[in-house]
Amino acid sequence: MCLGIPGQIVAITAPERMMAMAEVSGVRREVNVACVADGPLEALIGEWVLIHVGFAMSRIDPEEAEKTLIALHELGEVAEATGQMAEADRALAQ
Numbered sequence: 001m002c003l004g005i006p007g008q009i010v011a012i013t014a015p016e017r018m019m020a021m022a023e024v025s026g027v028r029r030e031v032n033v034a035c036v037a038d039g040p041l042e043a044l045i046g047e048w049v050l051i052h053v054g055f056a057m058s059r060i061d062p063e064e065a066e067k068t069l070i071a072l073h074e075l076g077e078v079a080e081a082t083g084q085m086a087e088a089d090r091a092l093a094q
Contacts, residue, residue: 004050004057005072006065009033012041020044022051025069031056 007022007029018034020041033041033056036049048065049056060068 004052006048006060006068007031007051007056008065009044009047009049009056011045015041020056022049022056024051025073029054 005024007024009020010023010028011021013019013021013030018032018037018041019030020033021028022031029051031049031051031054033044033049036047036056036059037044048060048062050058050060
């Protein structure tokens with residue numbers, strides 16, 4: 001099943017490509033923020049977003065992010081998603 005997973009934007013990495021670093025349960029991954037940018041990209045730092053296949057699809061509030069992460073942890077989805085993110089990052093680094 002494909003689903004969005006909450007992540008927090010922690011840095012802007014390539015503004016010319018609309019890319020930012022997001023953290024999901026301790027795993028960091030670069031994501032495209034074009035769908036959620038409505039002003040200066042720096043304003044996204046600290047914001048929570050739903051991430052799907054490398055894109056921040058929508059902003060969510062911190063409470064919703066926390067509830068979603070708890071539910072996904074209970075279902076085992078977070079471990080699977082963060083494992084896939086880490087694996088993809090390792091593959092890109094080679």
